[in-house]
Amino acid sequence: MMEMTMDTQTDQYDDEHMHIRSYALKVLMSAVGGKTQSNRGIYECVDDWVSKGNVSASGIVKYYLAYYKDK
Numbered sequence: 459m460m461e462m463t464m465d466t467q468t469d470q471y472d473d474e475h476m477h478i479r480s481y482a483l484k485v486l487m488s489a490v491g492g493k494t495q496s497n498r499g500i501y502e503c504v505d506d507w508v509s510k511g512n513v514s515a516s517g518i519v520k521y522y523l524a525y526y527k528d529k
Contacts, residue, residue, distance in 0.1 A: 479508045482515040489519045490527075499529030 482504045491497060503526040507518055 475508055482518050485515045499526040
């Protein structure tokens with residue numbers, strides 16, 4: 459019997475995850491975009507958010523402010 463393994467790197471770029479990524483990016487850009495010299499922290503936060511398995515953008519602004527604000 460063949461054991462199935464999940465390719466998490468590929469899975470985070472499937473349609474569902476890309477929708478969450480896109481929406482989370484929109485939420486963060488609206489809330490904090492342009493208020494820093496670089497948007498790098500915003501993109502890193504969204505990538506981290508999706509890779510941790512979050513399925514909505516609920517809470518991402520607080521998460522960003524707690525962990526990525528000064529990046």
